Amino acid sequence: MIKLIEKSFEIxxxxxxxxxxxSEQRIRIFEYLYINKNHPTVxxxxxELVQKMPCLSKTTVYNTxxxxxxxxxxxxxxxxxxxxxxxxxxxxxxxxxxEKCENIYDFDIEKTNNEYEDLKKxxxxxxxxxxxxxxxxxxxxxx
Amino acid sequence: MIKLIEKSFEIxxxxxxxxxxxSEQRIRIFEYLYINKNHPTVxxxxxELVQKMPCLSKTTVYNTxxxxxxxxxxxxxxxxxxxxxxxxxxxxxxxxxxEKCENIYDFDIEKTNNEYEDLKKxxxxxxxxxxxxxxxxxxxxxx
DNA sequence: GTATCTGCAAAACATTTGCAATTCT
DNA sequence: AGAATTGCAAATGTTTTGCAGATAC
Numbered sequence: 001m002i003k004l005i006e007k008s009f010e011i012x013x014x015x016x017x018x019x020x021x022x023s024e025q026r027i028r029i030f031e032y033l034y035i036n037k038n039h040p041t042v043x044x045x046x047x048e049l050v051q052k053m054p055c056l057s058k059t060t061v062y063n064t065x066x067x068x069x070x071x072x073x074x075x076x077x078x079x080x081x082x083x084x085x086x087x088x089x090x091x092x093x094x095x096x097x098x099e100k101c102e103n104i105y106d107f108d109i110e111k112t113n114n115e116y117e118d119l120k121k122x123x124x125x126x127x128x129x130x131x132x133x134x135x136x137x138x139x140x141x142x143x
Numbered sequence: 144m145i146k147l148i149e150k151s152f153e154i155x156x157x158x159x160x161x162x163x164x165x166s167e168q169r170i171r172i173f174e175y176l177y178i179n180k181n182h183p184t185v186x187x188x189x190x191e192l193v194q195k196m197p198c199l200s201k202t203t204v205y206n207t208x209x210x211x212x213x214x215x216x217x218x219x220x221x222x223x224x225x226x227x228x229x230x231x232x233x234x235x236x237x238x239x240x241x242e243k244c245e246n247i248y249d250f251d252i253e254k255t256n257n258e259y260e261d262l263k264k265x266x267x268x269x270x271x272x273x274x275x276x277x278x279x280x281x282x283x284x285x286x
Numbered sequence: 287g288t289a290t291c292t293g294c295a296a297a298a299c300a301t302t303t304g305c306a307a308t309t310c311t
Numbered sequence: 312a313g314a315a316t317t318g319c320a321a322a323t324g325t326t327t328t329g330c331a332g333a334t335a336c
Contacts, residue, residue, distance in 0.1 A: 023291065125277070128275075131262070203317055205317080227301090295329105302323070306319090307319100
């Protein structure tokens with residue numbers, strides 16, 4: 001409990017620094033993203049949080065995430081084509097989606113821009129890297 | 144005109160080889176993707192083709208692209224989070240979206256799987272690489 | 287007290303599904 | 312004839328918008 005309050009307070013500061021006013025809902029939504037790191041959909045966030053905040057609206061989740069996006073608090077991912085997913089880790093990294101267990105793993109990518117010959121003359125601002133395949137634990141269990 | 148008929152014939156063969164029966168609509172949709180190489184949305188394809196085929200239905204465009212997907216005739220891209228885009232180039236390559244002119248450029252990526260230390264033990268089946276930034280011609284005109 | 291934030295209801299899109307008519311073999 | 316294809320209309324699902332009440336500064 002105290003942990004949660006402490007965390008809320010830190011998150012509040014973080015959001016303020018990003019230019020977002022830290023309301024209860026916004027703190028909870030960021031907290032969910034920050035603790036779970038599961039690249040959730042709007043629906044996943046809503047279904048979890050509405051249990052503790054019964055009158056939370058899905059509209060608020062949408063509104064909040066759009067504000068977070070605009071203020072660079074979260075990144076929007078296109079992992080599934082139909083539903084947007086969100087990530088509180090805004091540093092450059094790649095995503096790996098296991099086609100079996102559906103888990104999404106993060107992985108490091110280099111920060112050099114010169115690895116791609118074709119892009120020598122391009123200014124690269126954002127990189128979205130998504131691989132699909134089979135993760136080690138699913139590889140093991142399928143043998 | 145002759146060119147188009149010839150092209151239709153080639154596309155027909157290509158689709159047959161992929162296990163897709165080459166109807167008029169399917170040929171036209173593939174032809175659009177193949178000629179334009181513009182990673183279009185369903186709506187872009189529909190709006191263009193309905194001019195020549197007035198009773199074309201958007202449902203048919205959806206159906207056709209889903210069949211193409213299943214038979215590995217096209218790749219689905221998640222360049223914008225809200226709308227699916229399609230690409231008749233199924234070979235591995237990356238996409239660069241210019242944030243100014245909105246054009247999407249293709250670029251080559253290496254086929255080695257060992258470039259990412261974190262993924263040594265993962266089986267990688269598909270790679271989706273999307274960069275955003277400014278393309279050379281927009282860089283030039285902004286100076 | 288004025289701005290902002292929240293949440294309901296409705297609207298706006300993208301996509302899929304059910305089904306009847308048509309087309310191909 | 313039988314199977315696949317097309318396209319309309321309706322349904323589904325995600326996201327946005329309008330607006331009234333509540334909250335924060």
